[in-house]
Amino acid sequence: METDTVQQAPATRPPGSVRDGWTTRGWLGAGSAAVLVLLLVLTGGGVWVLAHATDVNKRLTDRWSPALIASVRMESALINQETGIRGYGMTGKREFLEPYQDGVAQEGTAAQELARLTEGDERATADLARVREDSERWQTTTARPVSEAAEPTASAQQRTESGKAAFDALRASLTEQQNNIEAERDRARDDLQAARTLRNTVFTAIACVVLALIALAFAGLRRGVQLPLDRLRTDVREIADGRFGHTIAASGPADLRALARDVDGMRRRLAGELEFSDRARAQLDEQATELRRSNEELEQFAYVASHDLQEPLRKVASFCQLLERRYAEQLDDRAKQYISFAVDGANRMQTLIGDLLAFSRVGRLHAEDTDVSIEAVLRRTTNSLGMVIEESGAVITHDPLPAVHGDPTQLGVLLQNLISNAIKFRTPGEVPRIHLTASGQEDSAEGAGPRWEFAVSDNGIGIGPEYAERIFVIFQRLHTRDTYPGNGIGLALCKKIVEYHGGTIGLDADHAPGTRFVFSLPSARQDASVTESVN
Structure with missing residues (x-):
């Protein structure tokens, strides 16, 4: 076993103090806050890019493309008007005025939609106003007079040159309007493509940043937490192995x-x-x-x-x-x-x-621990004390007795001392009556296993509670040798035998009349019945 000289451990400061530096919680808190701020910034940029792309897309799909379509419908309506007036002027038939009248209605509808779509754009508004002025000039100089004339053919012939010039001017205004709208639509399309490119770039950058943050967090946790913990675990294992x-x-x-x-x-x-x-x-x-x-x-x-x-x-x-x-x-x-x-x-x-x-010699000689039948030990003991029992007329009874684990010789000495004491200290004039009982119990000591509690009771002269401890001390006597023979060693020997077997013995102070000794012994280790022969 490897040991080193004990040294005074250095005084430790509270974790996380300024002198110690940042703790794991501090690093994680600061890193999490920085990552959160960066993610918020990236999220804000992504939201702005999406909003910008959406706005550009709406400008293209909801404004300039419909505006170009409305301008084309307006041009078609004016052409229908011009075709109707020219046909009516050439033939004088009223059915040629239907395309003209439908064209007037379509022109108004297209003009209103175009005005709504180009609202706020000065050039588009000016182009629409110029087209409306040129349309009104053509209507005033040519279309209405021809449509209202009694002789439409003559009226149309008189206004052929002026009507053509007015409609050419109108057509030029429409062409310029459509060119300007197409230019705005192309710019919107270019802006949408740029917005898409910016969106893809920003989201790619966000993905790269998130991946970089994940990699950085993994590397930081590995370098700042995992590797120190691995080193600490390796060192602790070295110590656990005895170094x-x-x-x-x-x-x-x-x-x-x-x-x-x-x-x-x-x-x-x-x-x-x-x-x-x-x-x-x-x-x-x-x-x-x-x-x-x-x-x-x-x-x-x-x-x-x-x-x-x-x-x-x-x-x-x-x-x-x-x-x-x-x-x-x-x-x-x-x-x-x-x-x-x-x-x-x-x-x-x-x-x-x-x-x-x-x-x-208790515990040193004749220590042959085995499973012992207490009934067999009791029969052998009563046989040994047969003469004393016969002279005193003692009556010895017992309940069914179990087997215990111990030394049969010492257990015989234990019962012999307890029974001989019960006979010796009998009440004058009465027949000694001795009864042995047994009950199972679980010992409270850890690992002690099941035990048996025995009790030897008699109807003798009894022992005062104040002598409950003294009677188990060697050479301690409660009576003189002239009254009761003996050396005062019997109960001390009983206590030593019981304690050698891991049990306890004591006087039941509440028992009366007579005396009752209670002691415990370990249960037999084998479930099979124990051989009753005691060597």
Whole structure:
């Protein structure tokens, strides 16, 4: 594992401060605002170009082209008038006046439409006025007199020269008018083509600008956000792989640089904590080694206590008893009492040493964890306590008992101590009644799995709630040895056995009369029924 010396992380400034520069949000906000302004300008230009093209198109299609058509209709109407007058003047027949009269009506209609279309254009208005004047002159000098004359032929012959001159002038005015309108229409057509070209150019430029903005935004995001994030992710992966000495380089906008500094500071703290953890682990290894050595010494001490210490005690008791038998006649009652005290003390010392050895061996010897049937353990325990049960007349009952996971020998010691205590501390004059129950529960500890809660209740003398904790302390007694025998180690041994199995044991202070001990044990790991033989 790679670690580096823990260094004080530099003080970080709030992301986005003036000294740090612009943040990602600042860059995105400024870029978005600039793009929005540019798009608004381009949109305005595009709208103007479209409006201009539409106006030019309307000028061509709604004004000058219809004006030219109206001028042509007006010319046709005047020609029809001239043809009708000439025919009427030559033949004197009234049916030749119909084309003339229709032409007069058509001329008026065409003149009105032409006036509406050319309104506002001085030259077109002047051309129309000149045509109307020339038409009125021809009407006054030729058309009306001939059409109203009693002798149309003679009248037409008299006005042939003047009528021809007047109509030629009218025809010249019409030609000039149509030439001017055609010129305006050609200019409008040229303007429309120019507007279309401008429109295509502007929209092409807008498309190019939009594409350039997209490319610029992509390049900016890649350079300003994606690449710094990729570098930061690569650095973090280096650290996640265990290379805690790898320094994280800060790059990109201010907030990403601040993030990189924070992550690097976290790396330094983790490196320091790992270094501390390594030192602590080394110390724990040393302590574990020392603890193993101490346990080995304790094992040696237990061997000495079980053999070398008990042997002198047995000799003391044996020789005191031999002394009493050999010199019985020479010893008075006081001497015999002293010898009895010495023998009893030696026996109690042997028993105490045996109990201490049993207490120290919990979890170290006979630790054969397996699935154990509690009913089988209970039957074996009652068989072991058969003489005591028979003498006291105790009645032991139980509910259906499950299988648990643990050491069968230690579980037997647990039940034996609880049942023997219930028999020992019975109410005088009453038959001891002991009942064992079991109920399932889900342990709250994470990963502990399902457990069983057991309860051993009796009708004995009971224990006060104030002694609920004291009774599980080794060598703590609530009665004198003269009242109840024992060394005060049985419940402490029960607590150590239950805790070795990962459970808890306690006194039910609300139970009355008598005593009720409650303890928990892990459920069996196999669903199949457990073999009831206990080795």
